[in-house]
Amino acid sequence: MLLLTALFYFSYTVLEALTSQLWYEGLLRSGFTEEFLEQNGNIPYSLASFAMAFLYYLIYRRLKKRGEQTQPVPNLEEHRRLHGWKAIGVSLVLAFGCIGLSTLWMTAVDRVFAEIPFVQNSLETMESAFTEMEEGSYLWSFLYICASGALVEELLFRGLIFHCLERGFLSKGAAIVLSALLFGIWHGIFVQSVYTCLIGLVLGYSYVKTRDLRYPILIHFLNNFMGTLPPQLDTDAVFYGIEAVGVCILPFMFLLMFFLRESPKPRNS
Numbered sequence: 143m144l145l146l147t148a149l150f151y152f153s154y155t156v157l158e159a160l161t162s163q164l165w166y167e168g169l170l171r172s173g174f175t176e177e178f179l180e181q182n183g184n185i186p187y188s189l190a191s192f193a194m195a196f197l198y199y200l201i202y203r204r205l206k207k208r209g210e211q212t213q214p215v216p217n218l219e220e221h222r223r224l225h226g227w228k229a230i231g232v233s234l235v236l237a238f239g240c241i242g243l244s245t246l247w248m249t250a251v252d253r254v255f256a257e258i259p260f261v262q263n264s265l266e267t268m269e270s271a272f273t274e275m276e277e278g279s280y281l282w283s284f285l286y287i288c289a290s291g292a293l294v295e296e297l298l299f300r301g302l303i304f305h306c307l308e309r310g311f312l313s314k315g316a317a318i319v320l321s322a323l324l325f326g327i328w329h330g331i332f333v334q335s336v337y338t339c340l341i342g343l344v345l346g347y348s349y350v351k352t353r354d355l356r357y358p359i360l361i362h363f364l365n366n367f368m369g370t371l372p373p374q375l376d377t378d379a380v381f382y383g384i385e386a387v388g389v390c391i392l393p394f395m396f397l398l399m400f401f402l403r404e405s406p407k408p409r410n411s
Contacts, residue, residue: 143306143307143309143310144306144310146302146306147303147306147307147310147324150198150298150302150303150306151303151324151328154194154294154298154328157190157194157197158187158190158191158194161189161190161193161194162186162187162189162190163186164190165185165186165189165190165193166179166186169185169186181277181278182277182278182279182282183274183277183278184275184277184278184282184283184285184286184287185282187286188282188285188286188289188290191286191290191291191293191294192290192293192294194294195290195293195294195297198294198297198298198301198302199297199301201302202297202301202302202305202355205302205305205306206305223351223352223353223354224351224352224357224402225352225354229351229352229354229357230357230360232348232351232357232398232402233348233357233360233361233364234364235391235394235395235398236344236347236348236361236395236398237360237361237364237365237368238364238384238387238388238391238395239344239388239391239392239394239395239396240340240341240344240361240365240388241365241368241369241384241385241387241388242385242388242389242390242391242392242395243337243340243341243344243388243392244337244340244341244365244369244388245385245388245389246389246392247333247336247337247340248333248337251265251333260332261332261333264331264332264333264334265333267331268331268333268334271331275287276370280372280373283370284367284370284372287366287370288363288366288367288370289363291362291366292359292362292363292366293359293363295325295362296345296355296358296359296362297355299321299324299325299328299342299345300321300345300346300349300355300358301355303321303324304317304318304321304346304349307320307321314350317346317350318343318346318347318350319343319346321342321346322339322340322341322342322343322345322346323339323342324342325338325339325341325342325345326338326339326340326342327339341362341365344361344395345358345361345362346358347399348361351402368384
């Protein structure tokens with residue numbers, strides 16, 4: 143399982159580079175100009191991410207089915223899972239809570255770590271990377287950052303990697319922490335890695351409580367969308383409003399996670 147974890151972890155970079163280049167060449171041959179693709183660099187990456195998401199989904203479904211038959215996760219059925227509208231409501235709270243965590247960390251970067259060159263260089267690198275990703279049409283930025291990004295990353299980290307870690311360590315807690323740590327390191331920029339690691343803990347928690355990847359995907363999507371708003375909503379008022387709601391909802395998020403930490407056992411019929 144640990145070998146599979148490493149294989150999946152390092153597969154993303156290789157597959158993304160390969161498939162995005164194939165899509166780039168295919169788009170050129172289909173009549174798109176190099177100038178257009180340079181201005182909308184997210185197009186081949188978006189298409190590559192959707193293709194990778196489909197591949198990861200097939201592997202995830204096969205591994206999950208096989209694992210349930212050969213090595214059931216201990217006590218998986220002893221706790222009532224969140225589902226339906228209740229799970230959606232919890233997901234919305236957790237999504238805004240993720241924004242709150244990011245806001246607190248970025249505030250600390252600006253005010254507490256402002257004199258540390260390494261941290262400030264990391265911040266500049268992250269801001270430059272975000273600016274590059276948001277160049278061109280908003281549609282392709284939305285598809286790459288919000289839609290395909292949330293889909294493929296959740297299938298990889300909360301699906302495949304979490305699945306392997308949980309069955310390797312026979313521990314939900316270890317799987318949550320390790321998959322979140324790998325998720326943070328994977329982003330490769332220190333400032334971004336810290337808050338993505340924190341968000342990864344929330345996403346892992348969501349998956350454990352629901353056992354349904356749709357909910358961490360929803361949280362991830364909303365988090366990315368609120369950080370990559372369309373031009374009509376991309377104003378200081380909206381931005382600071384989202385951050386304020388995120389910070390205010392943080393205590394409620396932690397209370398919610400506290401009360402949901404141990405769900406009651408189903409009654410025997």
